[in-house]
Amino acid sequence: MAAVNSEQRTGQRAPGWWGSDSALLDDEEARRRLVEATLRCLVQRRDGRIRVEEVALEAGVSRSTVYRYFRGRDDLILAVLLGRIETTMATVLGCLPRRDDASDSLCEIFLGVVTQINSDAPDEAIFAEGSRVIAESLREGGGPIVDAVTGHLEPHLRRWQADGQLYPDLDLRETVLWLITAGGVAARPPWSTWSPARRRRFVAQHVIRALVTPR
Incomplete structure (x- = not known):
């Protein structure tokens, strides 16, 4: 199928080419493909204010095809964010130098995740907008974002709590929610503009002390 002029510049086919009834993918x-198109749109816009129409054009499909798989913009951004959570958490947790030390590990996890947000264009776009997706997911302690992060952190938190390094009365899911909320604040100025040493001191003094028992 021939592409129109605007699509010749981007290398895309005509909208609907893979989303039509005769050419549905699994x-x-x-x-x-739609999540990848959303990611590209986030990078291009840099402010998170993408529209479904933009994603459809970027993906080379009609709007109706996007709505066949996602309820709207927020679902698209959430899918991007969940994918990035999986990658970031696996990377950060895989590089912990002292896994048995709760204080050191929590500091490395917090700083590692926030550093990733501050250095990654899609994550910067999502957080820069004060995303409704994030706010709604964190409301009342529920949502897929908390579920995803809890899935990665809970085994470590349980182990540290069992050996007395974390306060025994901590609810681990609420702890994850609190860490995500604090990380969202730390991903923005002025905290994000501080030196690495100042960030580490802040985390040790104000984040770790709230979770880890005194030695």
Whole structure:
């Protein structure tokens, strides 16, 4: 199928080419392509204020195809964010130098995740907007973002709590929610403009002390 002029510049096919009734991909591949298109839109806009129409054009499909797999913009951004959580948490947790030390590990996790947000264009766009996706997911302690991060952190938190390094009365899911909320604040100025040494001191004094028992 020939592409129109605007698509010749971007290398995209005409909207609807893979989302039409005669050319449907399997659901997993379709969702993957739409999430990747959303990611590209976030990088291009840099403020998180993307529209479904932009994602459809970037993906090379009609709006109706996007709505076949996602309820709207917020679901698209959430899918991007969940994918990035999986990658970031696996990377950060895989590099912990002292896994048995709760204080050191929590500091490395917090700083590692926030540093990733501050150095990554899509994450910067999501957080810069004060994303409704994040706010709604964190409301009342529920949501897929908390579920995803808890899935990675809970085994470590339980182990540290069992050996007395974390306060025994901590609810671990609420602890994850608190860490995510604090990390969202730390991803923005003025905290994000501080030197690495100042950030580490702040985390040790104000984040770690709230969770880790005195030695």
